[in-house]
Amino acid sequence: MNDAAPQQRPPRQSRTGLTATGVRKAGAKSGRSRAREFALQGLYQHLVGGNDATAIDLFTRDLSGFHKADAAHYDALLHGCITTAQYMDELITPQLDRKMAEISPIEHAVMWIGVYEFQHCQDVPWRVIINECIELAKEFGGTDGHKYVNGILNGLAPQLRAVEVEADKAAGKAG
Template sequence: MKSKRRKARELAIQVLYSWQISKKIVLFETEKYVIEQNKKYSLDKIYFHKIVTGVIKNIFYIDKIIKKNISKKKNRLDYIEQAILRLASYEIIKRLDIPYKVIINEGIELAKIYGSNKSHKFINSILDKIITNKNNIKIKNF
């Protein structure tokens, strides 16, 4: 059985994916819809809301962090990979209560479920670089 936070991350990826494509979705309504469609699952709704709004609120800063640690152009990333990297980067910088190993593992698992067949290796590599270079990130801007 999946943890409540794992389910929150999965649903957050879906919302972020939709937001990345449309940029016009009404966040509150989308969150409400996703929760309603998944009410049979155990879900940490507070965490879900915090990570979705946290990523979107800090999107430009998060994208700068990703861009510094990636060789591909950000706009050439698959939308799913981009959503996973954005979510995990937010957790690395903002959620100090979550061990890095957990964040990387969650990112890898999400990539295995939703990404292409080699996405998990790519996600692992980028998240590892972000963590390695974390001391160079200016937290005050976040």
């Protein structure tokens, strides 16, 4: 019989939203991820209902959970996407295999978010942008909409983030 007391580990420090290994817990979303969700909802209102950015903004800020979103990122996405919509559609359209009018408004808005972030959020790696957009399309879009969004954004990344994509290819990270 061994009389030695079992070793006890020191209690782990709580890191909100992270597992013990530092990975984000399922369901724990960053402020930017939440901002993308709220922006997506607003862009949907714009695409489907023709609502203007100011009305959408006022409505969205009153929604439950908005306080957990990165408000500055939400503002940039909502207003930036609506302001540059025509330009972004001109970038997206050559990548499409159908007319823009046949694209779901959710996938359309997700692609806007991806293109906007490629162009204006240089602090967010291109792969993160694509992954975040895939997750948005999975959560809010149609069954295989995320695959379509992935294909379009992967087609645009070399054009909009050329240096970064080339660096990843050279390092064997892009495929």
